Amino acid sequence: MEIVRIDDSFSRWDELLALILSSFAYMDGVIDPPSSAQRLTLASLAQKAKDEMGFVALADGRIVGCMFLKPEDKSLYVGKLAVAPGAQGKGLGRKLLDVAEDVAKALQLPALRLETRIELVGNHTTFSRWGFFKSAEKSHQGFNRKTFIEMRKDLA
Template sequence: MIDIVRIDESFSRWNELLALILSSFAYMEGVIDPPSSATRLTLAALAYKARDEIAFIAVEGERLVGCIFCRPEPESLYVGKFAVSPSHQGKGIGAKLLAVAEEVAREKSLPRLRLETRIELTGNHATFTRWGFVKTAETSHPGFTRTTTIEMQKPLA
């Protein structure tokens, strides 16, 4: 059974959470350019991010198997550091985490979810499309002349 739990001030499993994010993003190494910002996360930065944003973990028993960080924006809820353990992908955990993000957006009267995914990660694009997201923009990281990121949004009914 998977439980989705909000990270609050009592959370102390920062090492496990960082390891989860890094293992979930590891497949991107050598595939995306520039490298993922996840590779620059520290324990302190992760703890700050969780305090500054609305974060949830997916837990199976005592094991952390997923996470999602949500940041309210004027017209959307931004979803970032959305990760599912490689050993648990394809089991509906990502969909459960997104459902919680949708609840947060509705509570805050925000009409959509928004996320960014790298141009090279076509599998992610397909998954997010299946989950109701549509491509809304292409952007470039500073110093790049080519598209590096795709913005996708999911309207909420």
């Protein structure tokens, strides 16, 4: 297993998009509004990798995980953290977050930040186990109820 940063030579956008869509598929019909992953295209994913720092996890040459990182004023935002359904529960998500912590420390950012949907209680539990805490509840535009929570992990 190796985790590598997406660079200008990366060309496996179709495989990366398929990974994200398959790992987020369990949310279909569970969360409202639907995941922004459903709006991703090959072009928007490539643009995301230019605008942010993308990483892929490889096992036997296959993409089995990914995440995108975006520096903010006081934290490093972790987005589109995805692990292939067949690779879940084996520590890969934790390994990706270890890389995020290393990047945050290198950028001298004191925390990681992520968002997860209010309905995905299992995600809240997993991220809490990994040292994250709920820092806010927020709503998507147009909703009069809370639709997601923000979670943070302070780094020493």
